[in-house]
Amino acid sequence: xxxxxxxxxxxxxxxxxxxxxxxxxxxxxxxxxxxxxxxxxxxxxxxxxxxxxxxxxxxxxxxxxxxxxxxxxxxxxxxxxxxxxxxxxxxxxxxxxxxxxxxxxxxxxxxxxxxx
Amino acid sequence: xxxxxxxxxxxxxxxxxxxxxxxxxxxxxxxxxxxxxxxxxxxxxxxxxxxxxxxxxxxxxxxxxxxxxxxxxxxxxxxxxxxxxxxxxxxxxxxxxxxxxxxxxxxxxxxxxxxxxxxxxxxxxxxxxxxxxxxxxxxxxxxxxxxxxxxxxxxxxxxxxxxxxxxxxxxxxxxxxxxxxxxxxxxxxxxxxxxxxxxxxxxxxxxxxxxxxxxxxxxxxxxxxxxxxxxxxxxxxxxxxxxxxxxxxxxxxxxxxxxxxxxxxxxxxxxxxxxxxxxxxxxxxxxxxxxxxxxxxxxxxxxxxxxxxxxxxxxxxxxxxxxxxxxxxxxxxxxxxxxxxxxxxxxxxxxxxx
Numbered sequence: 001x002x003x004x005x006x007x008x009x010x011x012x013x014x015x016x017x018x019x020x021x022x023x024x025x026x027x028x029x030x031x032x033x034x035x036x037x038x039x040x041x042x043x044x045x046x047x048x049x050x051x052x053x054x055x056x057x058x059x060x061x062x063x064x065x066x067x068x069x070x071x072x073x074x075x076x077x078x079x080x081x082x083x084x085x086x087x088x089x090x091x092x093x094x095x096x097x098x099x100x101x102x103x104x105x106x107x108x109x110x111x112x113x114x115x116x
Numbered sequence: 117x118x119x120x121x122x123x124x125x126x127x128x129x130x131x132x133x134x135x136x137x138x139x140x141x142x143x144x145x146x147x148x149x150x151x152x153x154x155x156x157x158x159x160x161x162x163x164x165x166x167x168x169x170x171x172x173x174x175x176x177x178x179x180x181x182x183x184x185x186x187x188x189x190x191x192x193x194x195x196x197x198x199x200x201x202x203x204x205x206x207x208x209x210x211x212x213x214x215x216x217x218x219x220x221x222x223x224x225x226x227x228x229x230x231x232x233x234x235x236x237x238x239x240x241x242x243x244x245x246x247x248x249x250x251x252x253x254x255x256x257x258x259x260x261x262x263x264x265x266x267x268x269x270x271x272x273x274x275x276x277x278x279x280x281x282x283x284x285x286x287x288x289x290x291x292x293x294x295x296x297x298x299x300x301x302x303x304x305x306x307x308x309x310x311x312x313x314x315x316x317x318x319x320x321x322x323x324x325x326x327x328x329x330x331x332x333x334x335x336x337x338x339x340x341x342x343x344x345x346x347x348x349x350x351x352x353x354x355x356x357x358x359x360x361x362x363x364x365x366x367x368x369x370x371x372x373x374x375x376x377x378x379x380x381x382x383x384x385x386x387x388x389x390x391x392x393x394x395x396x397x398x399x400x401x402x403x404x405x406x407x408x409x410x411x412x413x414x415x416x417x418x419x420x421x422x423x424x425x426x427x428x429x430x431x432x433x434x435x436x437x438x439x440x441x442x443x444x445x446x447x448x449x450x451x452x453x454x455x456x457x458x459x460x461x462x463x464x465x466x467x468x469x470x
Contacts, residue, residue, distance in 0.1 A: 006227075013138070013230045015145040024141070027134040056176055060205055061134045063227040 001106040006066025025111045028061050029104065035061075036100060039077065040093055043086045052081030058096070065110075067103045070096065124169040124241050125149045129159040129185065130203065131177040135226065139172055139203070139233075146234060156180025160188055163195055170240045172224070175204040175211045183211060186218050193272050197247055199240040203228065261331040261408050266347050273346075287344030288356035288392040288438055289415045290329070291422035292320055292363060294337040295385040304380075313337060315374060316384070319367040327359040332397075332410050340419075342410045345397040353392050353441040357449070360388045360432050361469055389422025391415075391435035420457045421466060428452060430468040439467055 014020040035054040042051025059074035061067075073096045080089045126148045130136040133154070140150040151168065153159035157180050163171070171189075175182040182202060189195040202215045202223040212223045221243065222236050251271070258267050294316055301309045317334055324331055324341040328349065332340040341359070344352025368386055375382060393414035400409050414437070421433050430452060439449065449467045456463050 009230070010138075013142050013145075017141070017145070020141045020145075024134055024137055027137050031133050053176060053178060056205065057132045057135075060132060060226050064134060064138060 001067065001069075001102050002110065003066030003068050006063070006068075007110070010064060010066075022111055024064070025107050028065065029107055029111075032058065032061065032100060032104070036097060039096065042081075043090065043093060046086075048081045048084055048086055051086055052078055055081060062103070065103070065107065067099075067106075070099045070103050073099060123147050123149060124237075124244075125151065125166070126237070127151050127153060127159060127162060127168040127171045129153045129156065129171065129177075129182070130174040131155055132174070135174070135203075139228070142230060142233060143172075143237065146237075148237075156182070156185040159185055163189070163198070164192075167194065168198060169244050170237060171198055171200045172203050172237075173200050173220070175202055175208045175215065183215060183218070186215055186220055190219050197251075199244055201236050201240055262346075263325045263328050263330070266328070266330075269347055283346055283398060284394055284396045284412075285345050285348045286352075286392065286394050286441070287342050287348075287397075287410075287414070288352045288390055288441070289395060289410060289418035290324075290341045290343065290356050290359065290388065290390040291419050292339045292341075292360075293387045293422055293425075295387055295426070296382075297337040297384070300380075300382050300384075312375065312378075312380070316371055319371050320363055323359050323362040323367050327355045327362065329355060329359055330397075330408065332408055340410070340415075342395065342397060342415075345395065345410065346408075351443045353438045354443050354446075356390050356392075356438065357434060357442065357446055357469075360390065360434075361448070363388060364431055364469060386431055387422055387425035388432045389418055389420075389425055389435075390433075390438050391418040391421055392438040392441045393417075416459065417457055417464070420459065421455075421464070424455055424457075424466070428455070428466075428468075432469045434467045434469075436465040436467075 011021060035058045038054035039051050039058070042048065042054060055074045055078040059071045059078060062071035062074060073092055077086070077089060077092050077096065080086050080092070126143050128136055128139045128143070128150055130139065131154055136152050136154065140152050143150050151162055153162050155177055159171070159173070173182045173185055186200060189198065189200065199221040202212050202220045203226060204212050204223060205226045216223065221240050224233055224236055255267060255271060258270055262270060317339065320339050321331055327343070329341045329343040330345060332342055343356040343359070349355070363386065368384065372384055375384060391414050395410050395412035395414040397408065397410040399407070401407050417435060421435050425431060425433050433452065434449060448470045450470045452466050452468045454463045454465045
């Protein structure tokens with residue numbers, strides 16, 4: 001779910017500061033539901049700008065924690081949003097939601113101090 | 117602001133809370149002082165309140181994006197020189213190229229590599245320090261001939277370029293000459309001559325700068341100054357007269373008292389002449405040898421009026437052109453005569469200080 005190499009790199013970046021890591025996990029856990037709502041809402045309303053930005057942020061956040069699959073799905077959605085082809089990629093949004101549920105679970109465990 | 121060596125003030129701009137926090141935490145772990153902004157507008161407000169040493173700027177943001185922030189920074193003389201490192205995902209590569217063209221220093225790809233982050237921030241900060249040293253050097257060049265309060269404004273207008281663009285403004289040119297100095301110099305040891313001259317120029321330069329004038333040149337025992345250039349002002353004529361008054365009433369007696377204390381039985385006198393009108397001024401020379409210069413008919417006239425002080429037996433002569441431009445009439449100006457100025461057709465009336 002979360003790439004151990006990415007998590008190790010992140011931990012090094014923070015100088016091994018557990019508190020800082022927890023702060024980052026919290027930020028992701030807090031913000032992601034809003035981004036997911038923007039992604040779906042943007043796609044529903046044809047607001048490709050909003051959906052594209054939400055996909056962009058989720059992708060970037062996902063990569064930070066090594067959530068490779070989530071990041072990959074979001075990258076495809078971001079590209080689709082730019083091309084104005086979100087309508088044809090609705091299934092990707094469903095897959096992002098499902099993948100997020102798994103990532104959230106792993107992040108919560110990480111937050112609780114599970115070894116990466 | 118006091119900071120430890122190697123520590124800098126860094127502004128992190130990113131609408132994405134996670135990324136913002138990550139950058140801030142990483143930079144803080146490197147010992148930097150980090151300020152965060154969640155959008156472009158907030159970033160500009162923060163920068164204007166306190167100029168950061170470097171800015172890490174996200175490209176994709178709602179409302180005002182990274183490109184918009186960069187454009188505004190480059191259009192603002194106070195923020196133009198702050199190095200900016202764009203932070204972007206690979207997909208924004210075209211935008212990054214555009215940002216570099218707009219003047220961004222470098223870019224960092226998300227998710228960022230800590231080694232690259234450190235290297236780019238360090239390089240940006242090195243550039244910033246060099247810039248600050250250069251700015252200081254330019255400032256010192258200008259501070260030699262400009263009043264303190266004018267230096268920053270001139271620097272801002274010159275945009276850090278030593279070669280101040282020429283301007284043509286209505287101003288007042290003033291010439292001051294130390295009388296009978298040549299004879300004194302001939303019978304005095306050279307080192308003492310230079311000491312006396314420096315003392316004299318120190319006093320007179322202060323009279324010019326304290327009254328808002330610009331020192332143009334020292335020629336032998338003469339001094340040239342302009343008032344109202346390179347920064348225009350309404351009351352340049354009044355300021356020039358005030359400077360002449362200060363030279364004659366305060367500075368010259370103080371200089372003479374000093375000379376007597378030094379054992380010179382010589383009573384120095386001065387001749388001061390001024391004229392007003394359009395003149396051109398600017399920096400000329402090379403980066404290594406630079407002088408501020410003023411040219412034009414007004415300058416020539418001031419010089420010739422100054423040379424008339426001797427024959428008319430008046431220490432100060434003010435041309436009619438200066439009197440006409442004074443904002444507040446000076447009660448101590450008395451009419452002297454109508455004189456013919458060499459090289460000019462017609463005559464000019466002149467006034468002196470009572």
